[in-house]
Amino acid sequence: MAYRWTNTLTRADTTPQSAFLNRRQLMAGAAAGAGLAALGGPALAATDEGLKPNSWEEITNYCNFYEFGTSKTDPAAHAGAMTTAPWSVMIDGLVDRPGAYDLGDIVDNMTLEERIYRFRCVEAWSMVIPWTGFELADLLDMVGVQEGARYVAFETLNRPEEMPGTNYPVLDWPYREGLRLDEARHPLTIMATGLYDRPLPNQNGAPLRLVVPWKYGFKSVKSIVRITLTKDEPFASWNQVNAREYGFYSNVNPTVDHPRWSQATERLVGGGLFSRRQLTQMFNGYGDEVAALYEGMDLAKQF
Numbered sequence: 001m002a003y004r005w006t007n008t009l010t011r012a013d014t015t016p017q018s019a020f021l022n023r024r025q026l027m028a029g030a031a032a033g034a035g036l037a038a039l040g041g042p043a044l045a046a047t048d049e050g051l052k053p054n055s056w057e058e059i060t061n062y063c064n065f066y067e068f069g070t071s072k073t074d075p076a077a078h079a080g081a082m083t084t085a086p087w088s089v090m091i092d093g094l095v096d097r098p099g100a101y102d103l104g105d106i107v108d109n110m111t112l113e114e115r116i117y118r119f120r121c122v123e124a125w126s127m128v129i130p131w132t133g134f135e136l137a138d139l140l141d142m143v144g145v146q147e148g149a150r151y152v153a154f155e156t157l158n159r160p161e162e163m164p165g166t167n168y169p170v171l172d173w174p175y176r177e178g179l180r181l182d183e184a185r186h187p188l189t190i191m192a193t194g195l196y197d198r199p200l201p202n203q204n205g206a207p208l209r210l211v212v213p214w215k216y217g218f219k220s221v222k223s224i225v226r227i228t229l230t231k232d233e234p235f236a237s238w239n240q241v242n243a244r245e246y247g248f249y250s251n252v253n254p255t256v257d258h259p260r261w262s263q264a265t266e267r268l269v270g271g272g273l274f275s276r277r278q279l280t281q282m283f284n285g286y287g288d289e290v291a292a293l294y295e296g297m298d299l300a301k302q303f
């Protein structure tokens with residue numbers, strides 16, 4: 001299904017400048033000898049060290065994608081078997097134009113850009129990742145969200161013949177995650193299609209994955225085949241496994257520990273085990289942009 005759609009907003013209308021670093025800006029700035037912190041603004045300047053993206057090797061060889069096994073290296077070893085073309089995404093539930101959308105048609109109608117985001121896993125490691133993607137809000141506008149929709153549910157491909165990990169009942173497959181609609185519409189929430197200006201590798205969730213930089217990594221559902229607008233809070237895979245350990249919101253919060261380990265600090269992957277442990281920031285450093293979404297909520301209870 002081809003659906004033509006034009007974005008009438010520019011990035012400047014929708015995205016706080018401090019919220020992301022355009023990769024080209026970064027390169028241009030570096031070339032001109034400008035300080036990176038000056039370009040970064042508050043969201044990223046808080047961890048200046050974090051501005052340097054992790055290498056392609058690090059990002060593509062230290063992955064969580066349990067459909068291919070539970071070790072960090074399993075996805076790089078086994079995800080190559082996943083067929084990602086053609087790829088269609090079923091968009092349904094409370095939308096005006098439900099249907100099976102071909103990914104090529106979706107991408108043709110989106111504004112693709114590069115954004116360097118800090119990434120924080122609930123296992124207390126982190127990376128800095130240069131994604132290519134488009135805003136989820138633009139996709140939601142394309143299909144038309146109906147009144148009454150309050151959440152967005154996401155579902156990963158479930159294809160046992162190409163995904164050896166799904167033969168084990170680690171999770172209730174397919175992998176599923178959800179966001180509240182205002183979180184989904186936030187300009188920092190993107191659907192990634194690439195990494196370092198290259199197509200997304202399978203192990204990182206090709207051809208389409210969610211990226212929500214102020215939440216723990218497990219909210220970033222990979223290889224998405226279905227997006228459903230719902231009235232009620234959707235099923236979330238890790239929340240279902242252990243609700244005490246994994247809440248629906250999963251906002252990065254150094255003051256709320258995982259029951260089995262602290263969330264106060266993180267190890268930046270790639271710089272040596274001890275030298276680069278750093279303090280974790282509330283909302284992963286994106287608090288200026290997103291704290292308002294949670295006003296009035298007790299984040300120790302709704303974690």
Ligand SMILES: Nc1nc2c(c(=O)[nH]1)N[C@H]1C(S)=C(S)[C@@H](COP(=O)(O)O)O[C@H]1N2
Nearest residue numbers: 063064065066121156175204217218220222
């Ligand atoms: N389908 C699917 N999506 C997933 C996961 C998974 O096991 N299956 N793991 C999550 C977790 S725990 C993390 S930390 C991130 C890791 O993304 P990366 O491997 O690209 O770093 O993917 C998330 N998305």
Ligand SMILES: [Mo]
Nearest residue numbers: 121122217218
């Ligand atoms: Mo994770």
